[in-house]
Amino acid sequence: xxxxxxxxxxxxxxxxxxxxxxxxxxxxxxxxxxxxxxxxxxxxxxxxxxxxxxxxxxxxxxxxxxxxxxxxxxxxxxxxxxxxxxxxxxxxxxxxxxxxxxxxxxxxxxxxxxxxxxxxxxxxxxxxxxxxxxxxxxxxxxxxxxxxxxxxxxxxxxxxxxxxxxxxxxxxxxxxxxxxxxxxxxxxxxxxxxxxxxxxxxxxxxxxxxxxxxxxxxxxxxxxxxxxxxxxxxxxxxxxxxxxxxxxxxxxxxx
Amino acid sequence: xxxxxxxxxxxxxxxxxxxxxxxxxxxxxxxxxxxxxxxxxxxxxxxxxxxxxxxxxxxxxxxxxxxxxxxxxxxxxxxxxxxxxxxxxxxxxxxxxxxxxxxxxxxxxxxxxxxxxxxxxxxxxxxxxxxxxxxxxxxxxxxxxxxxxxxxxxxxxxxxxxxxxxxxxxxxxxxxxxxxxxxxxxxxxxxxxxxxxxxxxxxxxxxxxxxxxxxxxxxxxxxxxxxxxxxxxxxxxxxxxxxxxxxxxxxxxxxxxxxxxxxxxxxxxxxxxxxxxxxxxxxxxxxxxxxxxxxxxxxxxxxxxxxxxxxxxxxxxxxxxxxxxxxxxx
Ligand SMILES: Nc1ncnc2c1ncn2[C@@H]1O[C@H](COP(=O)(O)OP(=O)(O)OP(=O)(O)O)[C@@H](O)[C@H]1O
Ligand SMILES: [Mg+2]
Numbered sequence: 016x017x018x019x020x021x022x023x024x025x026x027x028x029x030x031x032x033x034x035x036x037x038x039x040x041x042x043x044x045x046x047x048x049x050x051x052x053x054x055x056x057x058x059x060x061x062x063x064x065x066x067x068x069x070x071x072x073x074x075x076x077x078x079x080x081x082x083x084x085x086x087x088x089x090x091x092x093x094x095x096x097x098x099x100x101x102x103x104x105x106x107x108x109x110x111x112x113x114x115x116x117x118x119x120x121x122x123x124x125x126x127x128x129x130x131x132x133x134x135x136x137x138x139x140x141x142x143x144x145x146x147x148x149x150x151x152x153x154x155x156x157x158x159x160x161x162x163x164x165x166x167x168x169x170x171x172x173x174x175x176x177x178x179x180x181x182x183x184x185x186x187x188x189x190x191x192x193x194x195x196x197x198x199x200x201x202x203x204x205x206x207x208x209x210x211x212x213x214x215x216x217x218x219x220x221x222x223x224x225x226x227x228x229x230x231x232x233x234x235x236x237x238x239x240x241x242x243x244x245x246x247x248x249x250x251x252x253x254x255x256x257x258x259x260x261x262x263x264x265x266x267x268x269x270x
Numbered sequence: 271x272x273x274x275x276x277x278x279x280x281x282x283x284x285x286x287x288x289x290x291x292x293x294x295x296x297x298x299x300x301x302x303x304x305x306x307x308x309x310x311x312x313x314x315x316x317x318x319x320x321x322x323x324x325x326x327x328x329x330x331x332x333x334x335x336x337x338x339x340x341x342x343x344x345x346x347x348x349x350x351x352x353x354x355x356x357x358x359x360x361x362x363x364x365x366x367x368x369x370x371x372x373x374x375x376x377x378x379x380x381x382x383x384x385x386x387x388x389x390x391x392x393x394x395x396x397x398x399x400x401x402x403x404x405x406x407x408x409x410x411x412x413x414x415x416x417x418x419x420x421x422x423x424x425x426x427x428x429x430x431x432x433x434x435x436x437x438x439x440x441x442x443x444x445x446x447x448x449x450x451x452x453x454x455x456x457x458x459x460x461x462x463x464x465x466x467x468x469x470x471x472x473x474x475x476x477x478x479x480x481x482x483x484x485x486x487x488x489x490x491x492x493x494x495x496x497x498x499x500x501x502x503x504x505x506x507x508x509x510x511x512x513x514x515x516x517x518x519x520x521x522x523x524x525x526x527x528x529x530x531x532x533x534x535x536x537x538x539x540x541x542x543x544x545x546x547x548x549x550x551x552x553x554x555x556x557x558x559x560x561x562x563x564x565x566x567x568x569x570x571x572x573x574x575x576x577x578x579x580x581x582x583x584x585x586x587x588x589x590x591x592x593x594x595x596x597x598x599x600x
Contacts, residue, residue: 070475099483107481117476121494121569131480134490176476183480215596 019082021046021218022067022187027076029062036062038242039076044187049219051229051250054239055265060222063239064189067220068109069102080109081186107135110180110188114196116172118164124151124175125160128182136183143182150178154208170201174208187218195224206232224269230254238262342542347549351533355526356550358443362515362525363558366447367508370454377459378466392459399456405517407453411445412521446518446525454511461503465496497569505562509555516547526550 020043029037036059044050052060065071067078069086077084077094086102087094097105119127128147132138151157154174156167164172173193180188190209194202206228213219213232223229229236230250237247240261246253257263332338346352380392399407415436422433440448469492477487516527526547534543 068479070478099485103478103481103483103486106479109479111475111479113472113476113479115472117470117472119473119476119491119495121498130490131482134486135481179480212596217596 018045020044020079021048021081022220023079024063024067025076025079027063027066027078028074029059029066029071030074036242037066037073040242040244042237042244042247044218044220046186046218047216048235049213049217049233050221051233051236052220052222052239053224053226053229053236053265054245058239059242060239061191064111064191064220064222067187067189068106068111070111072096080105085109103135107131107183108186110183110185112173112176112180112188112190112193114192116164116169116176116196118172118176118179120164123161123163124156124167127164127175128179131179131183147178147182150181151175153211154178155204168201169197170204173197173205177205177208177212181212187220188212190219190221190223192222192224226254226266226270238265240265337541338545339539339542342539343545343549346533346543346546351529352526352546352550355524355529356554358523358529359512359515359525359527359550360554362443362446362450362518362523363508363512363554366450366454366515367511369447369451370458370511371504373451373455374458374462377455378462381459381463382466396456396459399453404449404453404514405520408446408449408517408521411440411449412442414440414445442518442521442523445521446515446523450511450514450518453514454507458504458507461500461507462496465498465500466492468499469495494569497565501562501565501569505559508558508562512554512558513551 022042022044024040024042027037027040028035040059040063052063054060062071066073067080067085072086077087079085083105084094085105086097088097088101096102118124119130122130125144125147128150129140129143132143132146133140148157148160151160154177156171156174156178159167159171159175164175167175173196177188177193193209194205197205202225206225209219209221209228210232221228221233233250235247236250236253238245238253238257238259238261245261246257246259253262254266257266333340377392377395380388381396383389383392418436420433421436421439423431425431473491473495474487477491478484482490515523515525518525519528519531522528530543530547534540537543
């Protein structure tokens with residue numbers, strides 16, 4: 016077993032204008048670990064997640080995935096931003112699921128899923144289609160392959176979005192509040208898919224407000240506030256007996 | 271459901287008269303199968319007939335008018351000079367539109383660029399080419415030789431690479447295409463820009479997150495969705511362009527309108543030849559709207575359709591317990 020963390024955030028700082036959104040964040044995530052990130056609105060959870068696949072570029076510090084800095088090449092101790100092509104290559108290994116699904120509206124469900132593997136990875140079509148249909152089965156939407164996203168419910172769209180990310184066979188999956196745009200009765204199906212994924216050993220970083228999910232599925236809960244990690248640890252400990260007042264206050268409000 | 275005899279209203283049931291609701295007000299008894307009559311709109315057919323009558327009168331008086339000589343119209347409708355003009359007009363329209371579109375996409379990307387020099391230059395271009403009359407632009411390109419008798423490319427230290435008389439390169443046809451496509455690019459740039467802006471930012475992020483390069487994201491994700499917004503106004507542009515080609519008569523192009531003008535300046539059959547030209551323009555507009563509706567159907571699919579495109583084919587689920595979601599490779 017290697018003990019290198021799969022994802023390693025190193026003293027990451029990010030500001031928008033004068034507002035410092037991430038303050039020297041450091042965080043290590045091991046392979047196969049499932050981490051829940053919770054915290055009040057505006058605490059920087061999404062920004063941290065987006066830095067992990069370079070949708071945002073940090074002001075200082077970096078994120079390593081699989082030992083390589085995301086979005087940068089290390090040359091003589093300096094980080095140089097990667098070319099568009101190299102960055103795209105790197106992103107193949109990092110799956111992302113968005114709060115608002117962001118399925119390609121002009122493609123059918125199946126086309127959404129195969130677009131990456133065929134168009135980007137240049138994998139053989141037959142194989143990709145077989146894998147895609149298998150993924151559709153896994154997310155429970157095998158009958159919807161030829162529908163367009165606009166014909167699906169939010170919960171169904173989000174499960175397709177998960178399948179689309181999985182089709183790239185990523186090393187790690189990032190989820191940014193995957194269920195918070197959904198009607199309550201649709202949340203369960205999406206969480207069920209994520210539960211399956213966690214069980215199979217996928218490394219997952221999940222920004223969520225679903226405390227029950229964090230408690231039952233995640234290996235670790237990270238509580239963020241004001242751009243800092245206030246406290247982290249096993250869900251049983253952090254959620255049941257938080258050490259910090261801010262955590263207690265937050266949990267009181269959302270539970 | 272028992273049917274009442276074809277549309278004849280039933281009489282209310284006599285025995286229903288004495289019914290009273292609990293609150294004391296008289297209850298109305300509506301027969302189960304009471305026929306329904308829509309409100310009459312007696313004036314609509316009258317108006318329609320009146321319009322038809324007026325139209326018929328106009329056509330009749332036109333056909334009686336000696337100025338509109340039907341024989342001349344028929345004679346010139348398929349004459350070589352007309353057909354040549356039609357071909358040139360179509361050619362000018364299609365080429366200028368195509369070149370204009372390419373320019374429009376480039377301009378739109380410049381307009382949306384975060385580099386203010388690029389966006390500023392694009393805005394300047396749009397401002398100039400939309401703000402001056404097309405006629406002026408046509409004349410400018412047509413008489414470019416007056417400003418610069420020779421087109422040459424000179425580089426410092428290397429010297430003149432080539433130099434040719436302007437008139438030799440900028441023929442009336444080239445001048446017409448230049449003017450039309452540069453002008454079209456300015457108008458279409460705004461349409462393309464609007465189309466690109468109509469695609470939500472999340473679509474780009476989703477594309478990038480599955481490893482697409484910027485260009486690929488633009489081509490596979492943004493553009494197909496922007497087209498839905500771009501195509502309808504672009505159809506208008508094509509029609510405007512088709513008719514704008516008639517302006518090239520000022521620089522002696524050889525389009526339909528110029529040819530017709532040339533003929534009637536000698537024969538003085540102005541009205542019949544203008545009718546010939548109009549009939550052809552109408553025909554060409556009708557032809558050019560066919561690809562538009564086809565494209566609209568093609569790119570409107572995702573929202574317009576409510577049934578799946580292909581028959582759903584179920585694959586047999588893998589029997590293995592593990593779903594294989596997590597790849598083995600490292
Ligand atoms: N592109 C941006 N430009 C300017 N400010 C931004 C941008 N993105 C985020 N911010 C600001 O950064 C702060 C952190 O935002 P972020 O989206 O990371 O919070 P969050 O923890 O995900 O909150 P939420 O739970 O509401 O999603 C907020 O104050 C937000 O206003
Ligand atoms: Mg957020």
